[in-house]
Amino acid sequence: MGAAIEVVDLAKSYGELRAVDAVSFEVAEGEFFGILGPNGAGKTTTLEMIEGLRQPDAGTIRLLGEPPWPRNPALLPRIGVQLQSSAFFERLTAREQIHTLASLYGVKAATADDWLERVGLVDKADTRVEQLSGGQAQRLSIACALVHEPEVVFLDEPTAALDPQARRNLWELLSGLNDSGRTVVLTTHYMDEAEVLCDRVAIVDHGRILQLDSPASLVRGLDAATRITVAPGQLSTQEALAISGVDDVTEGSTGLVLRTRQPAVVLSALAEQQHLAGVQVQTGTLEDVFLSLTGREYRA
Known part of the structure; x- marks a missing residue:
């Protein structure tokens, strides 16, 4: 398999803060890859540069063989992005929201409805997005990121604000995505989530990768x-x-x-x-x- 994502010497600073510092890694096609780190470690900034949402100060990125920055319209139908903070069109219901996103990609309304069912929001389909709970809004955000069946999916803290049952159900959904050959990149604070889902994880802090390997290999190397x-x-x-x-x-x-x-x-x-x-x-x-x-x- 080739590399779906190639990152070489990636760097980003905000004033004197070095948010991302010479980060390099590859994600193989079909791999479930996790980025773990404390608050402020540089996880989200790294993801946003790979997605083409933020310009790097230095380094190179290849996403599905193409540079994501300057903003690359050819990549947009091929990737799905769930941001850490959900943002929806105002005054729309959950169904109207996902139908709108689906129409932008030429996806049928029936497919959008199927995604509402897959994330457990059928009973909230006619509820306006501002009236959804935090967990419900998170699930809708994930459905919107996946409705066009992207090749590469970026999930930034996808199970934050979800109850334990909803988290487990989402794990099954994400595992199914990966089993179907999609590449998934995940940031999370939940170590059990990373152990269950990820083929490999990069542990980052202060903008640098400290360790990168499979969860099992990292645990064996610790000799705990x-x-x-x-x-x-x-x-x-x-x-x-x-x-x-x-x-x-x-x-x-x-x-x-x-x-x-x-x-x-x-x-x-x-x-x-x-x-x-x-x-x-x-x-x-x-x-x-x-x-x-x-x-x-x-x-x-």
């Missing part, structure tokens, strides 16, 4: 300790520390948490002592990788 949670009352902290292979023990809300890099040894010891009832085992996650690279401090 396994966390084994033992139900309350099973054993004391001193007894847990005495088990071979246990590095440290903390008391959590659901019991004692044993950290180890030898989970098989520890679980075998717990089995011998008949302390396996209610045991929970958690290996390293993409969130562990993210926090190890970007830090744990809160960023507004």
Whole structure:
């Protein structure tokens, strides 16, 4: 497969702030690619330059083999963009909104109605967009970005403001898009979302890519300790520390948490002592990788 997106030494500054700093990566055709990072890391700015919405200060971008800037009309029917902040035509219903977008691309009204159903908005079809909840507006924005069946889809925080059930339903929809051969580029704050959906992820901070690989490879490379949670009352902290292979023990809300890099040894010891009832085992996650690279401090 060829590259759907090629980015080389991309840079963008706002005054003294270096929002994007010498970023380079490729996204293969049909790949589900994630861009992860804290607030202000440069994710949205990078996406907007690839989409042709913002002019880079330096570097080159090829989107489906063509430069997106200056604004390239030939690319518009081939890409779908869901922005972080939804903007709709005023005083239109959800159905009128997506029908209007569909007509701009020569897409039939029936196809637009099908997309309303796919994002669960049939019962809100006659509701004006300003009366939709935040989550409903987000789903309508995604449907509008996909109604013309684009080759490459850009989704900027697509599941923000969605409840857990709506998020899971949207994951299924996005997985289906990718399975059909479309290239999807996603920014998200949800590490579980990236682990489930993305073939590869780039973790960015301060405008630079810190790591780029598959979620599984990033987790393996971290060599994070396994966390084994033992139900309350099973054993004391001193007894847990005495088990071979246990590095440290903390008391959590659901019991004692044993950290180890030898989970098989520890679980075998717990089995011998008949302390396996209610045991929970958690290996390293993409969130562990993210926090190890970007830090744990809160960023507004």
